[in-house]
Amino acid sequence: MKSLGANETEAILLLSRKFSETSLICELFTRKNGRVSVIAKGARSKKNKFQNVAAPNILANINYSGKSELKTLTSWEEIKYFQILGKNLKILLYLNELIFKLIEKEVKQEKIFDAVINFYKILELGEAKNIEISLREFEYFLICELGYGFDFQFDDKGKGIQKDGIYYFHPAQGFSEKPLNNFLKVSGIDIINFTNGKITSSSARSKIKKIMQLAITYIAEKPMNAGAIFND
Template structure:
């Protein structure tokens, strides 16, 4: 048995569900939940609900054997719901099957807790922190202390990030990122708007290399939500 969360689910045959799961020890897995469309099981097979799980099988698709609640579900509303859907979709789209990633799982848990706490900090810092850890898991580790040549980043310089190299200094590039911002982000200072914008720009640029041209459904849903609020 291990702790896990449902990331996404869909009907399978007459009574079952296909579920994407993120688990503490097995990472991302896909499973058949037999009888999952029954009310008792369907109530558990929901995103953001901590569960204790066991399964059998190997390869691309396993079979759930046992599912039990492990505490109360995290209730996400409004913008925080779409942020949770976004995080889940990134995991489904980007993680390989069956590769343990305990640090990312721990950050995912803490992100859900923060998203459910309406009194917690704004969405931007927690989403960026999650994205940075996810990118590290995917092999992209930003070095906010040194440029691509190993030279310490200077506060007065301007830098451009290249996926295959890192940060390259280019003081003549008006769109370059200030060294001040990079150094501050490296120390986790994501509470001011300027650093939030830089961090978002970097994460989107890096994630786009993995996501390709297929858009994220969670972003589309969030855009629809915002349009509805403006009416």
């Protein structure tokens, strides 16, 4: 049985940019080694072995070499092409940017990698009513995996969230019953419904989206640029 090399791993493309007339610098998210920067030599040339490396919706098996921060891509083989179109493709690009901005380089994040691939599958199915809830759930999962999680079941005093309560949210504190300036006001029923996967009203969707945006902005070095997803 063939043994995998230290840098042979599954990967998806997060972002790419031109490098010289024929090559690309690609930011990859890998199962084995986390986020990695590679140069794909000749990727902009026709019939090059890396000509599809810049597609954002392909799961590939790759290998690379090098000890510097910028590695050299040595092999790329498509495993699966995800048929993601229209608005769902914009969501995929947002997701990729999220990973790029929040994941440290060369830190293994296998659980997050698996969650990303699972979300790609949801986008491929294209069931709009499930995608928004799944996106919010993924954002919350990512926030928690990175160590910045907040509790949707209890407030900052350890009291259970009440459906008829009014709470104020801050990403560093979670939900508080105490009115505070610059904190997001949200109803207890919306908080509870999110934990049960039942955010159906436009106002509830807007509140949960804002909660995730505040938390992501809090932990990101720079504001997200991909634009608003699911504007009401």
